[in-house]
Amino acid sequence: MLGQDHPLNRLIEELKKIPGIGAKTAQRIAFYLIGLPQEESDSLANAIKEAKRKTFYCSICNSITHIDPCYHCSDEGRDDRLMCIVEEPYNISSIEKTGVFNGRYHVLLGVLSPLKGVGPDELKTEKLIKRVKEGNFKEIIIATNPTVEGEATALYLAKILKSFNVKLTRLAMGLPVGSDIDFADQVTIKKALEGRTELKD
């Protein structure tokens, strides 16, 4: 048993605060870190410090960046008529990986979640509204998660954005690629039916 004031305990306590890391994993990581050569652990500690010090939210889209505006906002090759709204900064990389979307992004930094105390007033949408008002967007794709909270947020956004002359779309919800229809539940199949597309030759 380590004493309360043991430095290793402090490290474990800090690691435990990371989402997804429990007591056991925290302990394993802590012992691994202690076993590293001094320069490697210094390098990790410095990487955390630097990343924290040098990154911030993009003043335009709320993505995490080290330059302002961020890479996606300042890229002149991207289409200014298209916007994709996502919940969190890390959602951008999932969409970027597809290579299909070449417009601009907007990060909400959350979704409506009454149980966490996030209502329409807490969800900061002023920046988004200002962008849509002043920009030249023709289509806005709402790419919140296909969950109750993501859906409620998408519909709320649709409501506040509908007065602007812009087409609002939502990512299709339905069957995951590689799955089997027999194992999908009724909500998933219904959504897939509603979002069906025409076959063209």
Added chain:
Amino acid sequence: MPLEQSEAIVLRTFNVGEQDKIVVFFTQDKGVIKGVAKGARKFGNRFGSSLEPMSHVKVFYYEKERRDLVTVSNCDLLESFFEIQNVLKTSFTLSYFSELIEEFFPSRSKEDILFRLLLSTLQALGAGGDSDFLGAYFEAWLLKISGILPNFKTCKKCKKEITDAGWLSPKKDGTFCIHCTPQKKEEIRPELNQFLQWIKKTPPPKKKELPFTPEQLMHIRKTLQAIIIFHMEKEPKSLSCLK
């Protein structure tokens, strides 16, 4: 470890680990149960939409010795209330119900009446029922089941029947008549008693036309919520969002 099963309604979920979710179920036979659904955030996982809030499900799980958390092995969707939560007010109202159940009935114990109340209220909402009215309906029944719905009919002090307006006692455990009330802060209108009589005999209404006006309903809910807030010692988070 035998496999157990319960009919349940999902109250909420939160993420844990890289791909898992913790699910708070309100089961018909054991009350509130928390469980880990392994892989529930993986793409195309076996749980599908069944773990979304307010899904009516049959859940299969293993109990672990000396642990609060059960392991969810499967979850079959019986009835989904995913789509009705497209309406923000409905969605927030349902979050509010879920918060109330966890606050007032946190422990594992059978609450059959409350379970049937929640399910029938969900079904009424699904059939197009009014969320304000059903909100009041749910609040009143929940307080009744908790045993903290005060007597609004007779004065707490002089025991005389209250015919006109009364005032809620400071400890929210009774009503004072106009002669006995120490303060005139929270007025109780006669329609509250009528409402409580009405809900005793009527299942959650699916209809739009209702026997109480929006203004009456507002006063009824104000009293019910004052009692809820008093007992929770805070305003429910979801209620502030609803407002």
